[in-house]
Amino acid sequence: MNVPDRFYVAAIVAGRELRSTLYGLSLYLTLSLVLVTISYLGIGGAFFQIGQSGMAVLSNPVTGPFFLTSVLMAIYLGSGAALSFARERERGTAEVLFYGPVDSISYVLGKYLHSMLAFMVVAVLTSLYYLFVSALTGLQAGMNLLWFGILAIFLASAVIALGEFFACFVRRGMMAVVAYLAVAAIFILFSLVHGWMISIPGEQLSDTMIYLRIFLDRLDMVMQWVSPVAYFNRGQVAVAHGNAIAFGWTVAELFVYAVTLLACATLVLRRRGVRP
């Protein structure tokens, strides 16, 4: 199969699934739930701080929640990709497709394109929401929102590719989702716990906590390459400092991350086959 044919097949697979996603209720319902929760924590938290003394010094009161919403929605779409990937193999639907002009590359690409297009819709709705919030409250979004939006798209690409990668190894739909969500939770929790541990003054730490902090710091060297959250943290610093080279580098790293995982997913699928 040549490259244009593969893209054509991938576009058909993506279009079919995108229609189903956009005409369903779950995407919108999840987005609303995430927006309400993150607004309560992020925007509400910012106003709580300002309310205490009439002032506060904040770095990203709008772009932070925007990005968190994007990450959670990317994880939702990634788990959806993992579920659909594994379930189609489990039920034999994928096998039927592969009797037609579909091969592992176009299949993986189609699933990925579907999730990415759905994420674009989410990104537009999320951006509009946070721009309204910024205009209503005065909390600054500014040009950073655009850069964070670009970073969010590449991060979502990596997160969705991770979902597909996991789904290749698991034949049961629910197992794929659970494994993927567990890994996503580990990445997010690691980033939070490591950041918190670093901020504690050394004098207040017991020997066990110091050892745990050393362990987390060593693990961070691995996480810098493996966790998409680490890539985001680097991108966030680059945006904050207006460092275009560092930003471009992070975006390129995320792109390579996603392409590598998609290539691995294709190879695994080709080797293990699509039969249930």
Added chain:
Amino acid sequence: MRWRYAVTLLVFIGFMAACSLRAAAARPVSESQVVYELAPWTGVAYGATFAAQGVKDLYLLAGTPSAVDVARTRVYYWPITREYQMDWQTERAVAPGKLQILRGGRVIKEVTRTDYILRYPNGPDTLPVELVTGRKAGRVYQSYRKAVQDYLTAVSRHTEAQKAWDDEMARILKRVNESGLPADPKTLSEPPRQPGPPRLFVTAPASGFILNLPAGDYEVHLVDDRGDDVPGTHKKLHLLAPWRTGVGYEIMPEATWTYPFKSDDVDRVIYASGARTFYVQAFQSAQYNVYDYLHLLSQQKPLQGAGTRSGTAWVHGQALKEGVFLELLQNGQVRKRIEYRPYRVIQTPGPALGYNIVEWDPKSQPGTGPTFSAFKVQAVEGDGYSMQLVNADGKVIRGSERHLQSVEPAANGVIYGLAALPMLIGLVIAFRRFSLRPRGAARP
């Protein structure tokens, strides 16, 4: 029965011996080591720390002079504070020789010992501080000693003059009491003026190797007079440069002046609800790796900063107050230029809590001093405000720009209502799909 008493006695003696051994174990074991004593410039002041023989890495700030010395002393580990301690009263012998700095295995510099002092022109532990070396150090110390001696002489003279004045006053008082006539004010002399101590403070001369190197990783060791390596002195030497430099602010809202906010980076926006008054103190600031910087401060603590190699922190240096102004801008146009001024916090009378912050004036408030000094910013409501520091020439100090934004707490209902919009879109789509379904079609 006797043997029973004997066994009991032996058990008791054994128990007491064990207790005494436990007590002895609490006393740390010290050993004679060659150590590096360091007075590193920390960006704020000159610190004091040392590196025991087991410590492989030394940390100093690049581009500023720091003092290092090598000596043999007794060292022990104190587990309560998790740090090595020097018992220099028992043993301290300076290790003679020269300090060699190596890079890539090549000797790039050889440093000899020199005398040095720390000179504080505005008093002890007050910035600025200057490290003075060589003969000049001796001259500065001698002039400081002379100033102290002159002060002590002046105090002695003042004590005598005060006593003479007190005696004079006592005589006048006695005369007034006896005669019943008041003394002529013209005959009363002024009390002697108390001499002020010298502001200058200079530390006692010490000897050491003064290192002022560019940023990078080096190796260092001591060589004796024959050029041989002194065992136990080989260390890695890290000269730290800040990742970034800028201006850090401490922002004291008028309502909570004892709880200042920090704004170390240009992306830290200052939000305020409504018109607000706040006081701003500005500092030179630099961002360092947490692990490296903590080791620079306390090299005697091996666990200092453990697990923080991936973190960074801003360090506030010298206060920016003389020859600088804070400009308040709106849409890029300077609206106000604010001077650094002293302020005094005055508690309101009565049992209710409260205070006023007023500009301190030595004439109208004699016998008092300022509570703090800062730039006073009166921010009005509106958009497009920012602030920046400029020097006397009006040139903006890099990294000092900050946005000021007034905010309106919107009703939560509006924010959450907007958040529910995607769900409404989904419901509309689902309803439309349902209504477009052909009538009579079977449910899937």
